[in-house]
Amino acid sequence: MTAIKQNPGLYRIVVTHYAVSACCFLALTLLMLLSVKAFTGHYFHPQILAITHLAALGWGTLIIMGASYQLIPVVLETDLYSEKLAWLSFGLFLPGMVGLVWSFWTFIPGIHMQCSALLLLTSSILFTVNVYLTGCKKQQETIQEDFIFSACLCLCFTVALGAALVFNFTMQIFSQDSLHFLKLHAHLGLIGWFLLMLIGVSSKLIPMFLVSRYQGTRLLTWSYYLIISALLYFLIDAYLFGLSYRTYIMFLIGGAGLACYFVFLYKCLRSRLRKQIDLPMLNSFLSFILLKIAVLLVPFIIYFHLKHNPATIRFSMVYGELMFMGWITSLILGQTFKTLPFIVWVKHYEHLTGKFKTPLPSDLFADYLLKAQTIAFLIFCVTFMPGCYFMWLPLIYTGVTALMTTALLYICNVCIVIFHQTRTYGQL
Structure with a gap:
């Protein structure tokens, strides 16, 4: 970087x-x-x-x-x-x-x-x-640029559709039920905005953080076109006909695109020069596991929806939680302490490089807080998600308490990084 x-x-x-x-x-x-x-x-x-x-x-x-x-x-x-x-x-x-x-x-x-x-x-x-x-x-032009700009366009379309749904509360814009468009709004945001943007940026940064020798972009190209194809297929088909057995085809296409990305990450991991994986990167890899679990729930959601089974609501709730509070949150919790410390380090120490002994970016945050944060977040994952599925309030309360602890530890550590004061250890 x-x-x-x-x-x-x-x-x-x-x-x-x-x-x-x-x-x-x-x-x-x-x-x-x-x-x-x-x-x-x-x-x-x-x-x-x-x-x-x-x-x-x-x-x-x-x-x-x-x-x-x-x-x-x-x-x-x-x-x-x-x-x-x-x-x-x-x-x-x-x-x-x-x-x-x-x-x-x-x-x-x-x-x-x-x-x-x-x-x-x-x-x-x-x-x-x-x-x-x-x-x-x-x-x-690079494939990362395609991911990033496509994600930005999807963000605009997501917010535009959301705004239309907001106006639809008081004036008749859509002839169909709002829930029909809510599915489109949610997946345009999750897949179009979050997934495309996070793949585009992480496909450049993760090899950089791992010091990986792998430089191939073919898998990323396949991933981009497969995910875009699946998203467009879903939006058009779901808008015209709603969820159907054709939705499984969309799932397979999108799943293949996601698999290409995971193979890319695996190749980066295998060819890394930095053998030790630090805690922020472990949080990032945890996020990919949570993403896989969320994706594996999709066939069940489609199946129960087509059978008009009330279990669709439970699976959909857990799916959304795994995506927002699992995958996206875990990735942010990890990557914050890879990106923010380096950004702050550049401000304080870039001009001192070669003149004084300076801390490393990893020295700018409290490692013990990050460890506690990771443990608290893991407790949230193993209690809140099952609690919501089984509708058991004690588990949900435990999970929310663990997540609140995670947030407090996170914000304390972010403040430590942001308010860091320049210090050196003598001249070289």
Whole structure:
């Protein structure tokens, strides 16, 4: 990651995203604690909608946007197009996210919910324009660029469809039931935005962190076109006909694309020069395991849906939790302490390299807090997910408490990194 350069303006916007996202994570766990009983019901519940959107927007999307401003220039090997656009996007995103979550929590459809959705849509468009113009500065196109820009387009479409659904509460926009479009909205966000963006960035950073000799992109190319094909197939078929036995074909195509990505990661792991895998990377690999478990639930969801079996709701609830609170959360919990310490290290020590003995990026966070955070998150995974499926409140309470502990440990460690003071150990 030597391509990162010291830039005070860019540093401030990136760190602000990390800090606000960490606060959203803690707020998310508080809302979960206040609505434990809602997890035993239907996923189309006001409190569940508020929690889901806080997880997707305040926790997942916000930190991805912030990290993207620093990491996308590294992946694309160019400078960010505009810091002003980044600040403007953030300034619109934050009130839009807060307004939308509050509107869902109290479930008051109307002008406040609609304005919040429009703020989020404008912010997403500005973010996408910034990423696109950043990519235009690079002459040679890469598969990572295809992943990243496709993900940004999907973010815009996801938010646009979400905004339409918000307006549909008070005016007739769609002739069909909102739940029909909610499936499209959710998967456009999960697969189109999160999966494509995370594959695009991680396929560059993970080999870098592992110091891998593997440089092939053929598997990534196959992964990109298979996942895009599956997503388009699903959106068109599900919109026109709803879930059917054809949905299994979509699942197989998308699963093949995901398998190509996992094989790519395996090849990077096998050819790594750095044999020891640190705890942040172990958190990242845990996220891929949780993603696999979530994907394996999809055939059951399709089957029970076609049989009109009420078990569809339980499986769908656990699937969403595995995706948002399992895969995405675990990946963020791990990669934060690979990316943020390096970003802070560049600010404090890049100009001192070769002159003084300096700490390593891994010295900037508290290792004992990261270990405790990992243990707490594992407890959350083995209690909350089964608790929601079996609708057993003691397990759900245990899981939410563990996740709140995770959030507290995480935010403390993020603060330690952000407020780090420059120190040296003498001249070389």
